[in-house]
Amino acid sequence: MSAPLSAYASEIYLQGMGGVLPPFTTDSCALEQAAREALEPGPFWYVAGAAGSGATNRANREAFDRWRLVPRMLTGATDRDLGTTVLGERLRAPIITAPIGVQSIVHPEAEKAVAAVAAELGLAMALSTVSSFCLEDVAAANGDGVRWFQLYWPNDEQVCLSLLARAKAAGFTTLVVTLDTWLLGWRPHDLDRAYLPFLTGEGLANYFTDPAFCAPLDKPPAEDLPAALMRWLPVFSGVDHTWDQVAFLRENWDGPVVLKGIQHVDDARRALDCGVQGIVVSNHGGRQVDGAIASLDALPAIADAVGDSLEVLFDSGVRTGADILKALALGARAVLVGRPWVYGLALGGTAGVRHVLRSLLADLDLALALSGHASAAGLGRDALQPH
Numbered sequence: 128m129s130a131p132l133s134a135y136a137s138e139i140y141l142q143g144m145g146g147v148l149p150p151f152t153t154d155s156c157a158l159e160q161a162a163r164e165a166l167e168p169g170p171f172w173y174v175a176g177a178a179g180s181g182a183t184n185r186a187n188r189e190a191f192d193r194w195r196l197v198p199r200m201l202t203g204a205t206d207r208d209l210g211t212t213v214l215g216e217r218l219r220a221p222i223i224t225a226p227i228g229v230q231s232i233v234h235p236e237a238e239k240a241v242a243a244v245a246a247e248l249g250l251a252m253a254l255s256t257v258s259s260f261c262l263e264d265v266a267a268a269n270g271d272g273v274r275w276f277q278l279y280w281p282n283d284e285q286v287c288l289s290l291l292a293r294a295k296a297a298g299f300t301t302l303v304v305t306l307d308t309w310l311l312g313w314r315p316h317d318l319d320r321a322y323l324p325f326l327t328g329e330g331l332a333n334y335f336t337d338p339a340f341c342a343p344l345d346k347p348p349a350e351d352l353p354a355a356l357m358r359w360l361p362v363f364s365g366v367d368h369t370w371d372q373v374a375f376l377r378e379n380w381d382g383p384v385v386l387k388g389i390q391h392v393d394d395a396r397r398a399l400d401c402g403v404q405g406i407v408v409s410n411h412g413g414r415q416v417d418g419a420i421a422s423l424d425a426l427p428a429i430a431d432a433v434g435d436s437l438e439v440l441f442d443s444g445v446r447t448g449a450d451i452l453k454a455l456a457l458g459a460r461a462v463l464v465g466r467p468w469v470y471g472l473a474l475g476g477t478a479g480v481r482h483v484l485r486s487l488l489a490d491l492d493l494a495l496a497l498s499g500h501a502s503a504a505g506l507g508r509d510a511l512q513p514h
């Protein structure tokens with residue numbers, strides 16, 4: 128874990144020189160196609176799909192292309208440090224694995240794979256409420272790694288308090304509250320296939336192992352799935368909470384609270400007023416609101432408004448090392464990465480997640496080096512030019 132990140136690029140190049148092929152592509156933009164060939168259409172489109180016409184998802188990528196890095200020479204960037212502190216915790220690079228629900232639809236190792244690899248690589252992981260394994264099992268797989276718990280804010284106070292207490296007891300440090308998915312977006316790929324994995328109970332491990340969730344049920348979820356699902360649906364969705372209720376979460380979580388799904392600068396200011404510690408500028412990978420702005424286009428103004436007082440994290444569309452540099456230069460402290468390593472999970476379980484994240488770290492290190500920067504912390508807007 129203490130080897131410099133540059134070792135990953137050297138290792139992959141040396142293997143190439145010895146004629147050893149990587150397990151699958153090193154081109155993170157080609158992962159989607161590789162996963163498409165490996166997965167059944169239902170799970171593939173669940174992961175790759177987006178809201179409506181897909182416009183927001185496309186906009187997320189197009190926005191990265193509208194910024195270009197301006198490389199600097201002879202800066203002496205021989206020894207690089209990608210390490211950073213996020214919400215008081217030291218990470219080896221400014222990367223957090225995004226909370227992704229129902230991972231068992233692509234591979235049986237599911238969240239345990241990313242938990243193990245994130246810890247091994249010194250990155251933080253964010254575990255979804257809607258995970259295939261319960262949070263205690265994922266915590267065990269993450270060992271002494273940095274783990275955050277993502278909350279889908281339950282419409283039941285007892286279930287909410289119980290999940291928070293369990294996550295805290297299992298060593299999750301930061302609470303990430305996702306605000307943009309209190310209803311599922313309009314997702315034609317899933318609707319056309321009637322593919323809604325959680326309706327078979329998949330992804331509901333945290334609920335089905337929860338005493339407060341199970342209390343009103345006559346039988347355990349395994350013995351009466353329809354009844355458990357009828358309880359889950361209104362607990363999960365249908366109610367938009369309000370800003371004044373954020374205090375409840377802050378009061379009941381002993382640690383940093385981050386609000387995920389912020390796109391408007393006024394919402395970033397409201398987050399600051401609420402007393403939370405951070406935000407994730409995110410549009411959920413374009414899966415919720417069709418025709419919305421690119422998440423990257425929301426970032427600069429938000430970072431300008433609250434970046435000195437809140438930790439501003441970013442996601443939606445990050446694929447390459449260059450993308451990460453761009454997000455950092457535009458004011459993010461770290462990025463969350465979603466689909467790329469989920470495709471890696473689909474293609475090779477734990478080893479597949481490892482290959483994707485090591486490749487991304489190698490790419491990031493080389494992008495930083497060859498743009499003439501010795502540390503990610505010093506990146507400013509002068510590292511970029513609009514295109």
Ligand SMILES: Cc1cc2nc3c(=O)[nH]c(=O)nc-3n(C[C@H](O)[C@H](O)[C@H](O)COP(=O)(O)O)c2cc1C
Pocket residue numbers: 173174175225226227228229255256257277305387409410411412413414442443444445463464465466467
């Ligand atoms: C299959 C899938 C499941 C997701 N599940 C969750 C979830 O349970 N909780 C959450 O906050 N975000 C969820 N997200 C959104 C991600 O956390 C993240 O915001 C998004 O994937 C970032 O965009 P990217 O995939 O382009 O990197 C999910 C995204 C995908 C693709």
Ligand SMILES: O=C(O)C(=O)c1ccccc1
Pocket residue numbers: 227228229257308325330411414
């Ligand atoms: O699919 C998603 O984007 C998501 O956040 C989710 C919601 C419910 C269950 C599983 C994943």
